[in-house]
Amino acid sequence: MIQGIHQKQDWDDGDEVDNHFELNLYIAGASSNSIRAVANLREICEQYIKERYTLRVIDVHQEKSLASQEQLVALPMLIKSRPFPERRLIGDMSDTQKVLKGLGISGE
């Protein structure tokens, strides 16, 4: 239901590639954790990396084989595949400082 929410992509230039955040948020259906995670993450992204990110929200229940492929255990899980290095964040993203740390963004 929350699947496939895409933000605008505006990163054509190679220089900006390292600046652009590619985020996959894996959630389990409409659990309260999932809903909170989506809301919290979106808020953080909008506040700190506005227009510099791509967020995909994936319901693992819909695509169960992903769980094994992506080594999912705890949900919700956010995988930041870019910029490098890859980072994994679990939880409902309520601890903003930790999310920022995990994404490699210094909170201003």
Add this chain to the structure above:
Amino acid sequence: MSLEPSESTKMHRTLPKSSSGMRGLDEITAGGLPSGRPTLICGAAGSGKTLFSMEFLVHGATRYNEPGVFVAFEEKAEELAVNVASLGFDLNQLQADGKIRIDHVRVERSEIEETGEYNLEGLFIRLGYAIDSIGAKRVVLDTIESLFAGLTNQGVLRAELRRLFEWLKEKKVTTIITGEKGEASLTRQGLEEYVSDCVILLDHRIENKISTRILRIVKYRGTIHGTNEYPFLIDDEGISVLPVTSLQLNHPTSVERLSSGIPALDKMLNGKGFFKGSSVLVSGTAGTGKTSIAGSFIDSTCKDGGRAIYFAFEESPHQIVRNMRSINIDLQSHLDSGLLLFSASRPTLNGLEMHLLNIIRLVEKFKPNVVVLDPISNLITVGSTSEVKSLLTRLIDFLQSQQITVMFTALALNDGKAEQTDESISSLVDVWILVRDIESNGERNRGLYVMKSRGMKHSNQVREFVITDEGLKLVDVFLGPVGVLTGSARETQQLLERTSEAIHDHAISRKDREIERKRLVLESRIAALKEEFESVQEELNKSYIEDELKKSILNDNRKELTHKRDNLL
């Protein structure tokens, strides 16, 4: 009488079990692990938890048509495949056939940032997907405690694990959860709290530099089970548990008899020898001919077309064959005809359990009628007395269930209480033959007697046991006026008797001659008397005839005179 067994069989039926396919384990668990429920396998590192669970899974997939999912928290799928390849399990093929699915779950704390509340739904989805994709009936979680290292929120983890086990029960899959042994509890994270149906503890002990693996069923709800510590083995055929007492004392018995190969010994055993399927202990001090008795028994068995295995713990096969030849026992011909098999190994080569398993394996492969262990005394070097006794108990149980006659030889120490073997198995065996040194007059001789022989009348005599070029012989000991005599004392006594007999004979003949002489004298005397009597008789007759003659002449004369007178008148 039949109340208890029927009750237990009823229990077997009420609780469905999944056969583990592991030798011995199904016996002590009365059928296997509880179906559709989780079982906890705990033990220290290297105690064989992963192997145990993998074997359970593979046997399920290959033998019982129950596909399985292996969730590996510690090893990668490829590593696992390599590790169990030595057992002959082809995990890759099984995976390709859709019989087994391996899922490697990696949780690395350093890569993960915890940003709030979470649960383990991901694991549930993965597991559920894996189970459904192959229709799995068996699941292994190895070792789920790794999650505690990767994730910090203990409260969540515990709640989620409880939920996971409940969920697995609902899915009706038979699950094995492995857990590392903790300091004070069975597992580090107290998993035994969640898994309450069946807990099996694996242990690994090292005594005298020889390791023994031990398996114990800590609990098993709703069923009877063995509560002992059972030694188990891991080798190229996987896990084998060796139950001590699972084989009940209900093996079939036979009235068939087997010759010992020594006719005189058979005669001592009610004239027919040992019962088929019985156990025979030959004990004695060093050099009393125990091996020779064993060799003779084997020889006789093979000559009758029976099969035999000779487990030698002291001598090499060649040595035994050569030595037996010197007493006219040709074991080589039996080796050539394939009726005899030698298995020689030093006791220290393996732990006791390995020895037992080797014996059982060979016996199952070769299917002998007779098994000889020579000597069991040396086994004590690799185990304690009670361990050796337990091993021999299990061995005897096993062999008797297969109707195989077994002969042990044991060295008895000459320390006053010589009626006891080191291994104290004399109470286990059916027949106990004791060969004993009888030392007197500067020489040692062997005395053989039957200490016990269950179920038959047997001789109470001590026989002298002689090893000759022609084979083994039992000689009746000589009971002289000074007691039991053996060896040259016996021969001396026999010689003495023979001499006195000759002298006696001689004396008798002399007396005979004298009597004869006397008889002759008397007879001649009788003849003389007879002649004398005849002459006297003749004399008497002569005078009688003379008288008659005189009388008749007188009569004649008178008549003549009368006539003459008449004439004159």
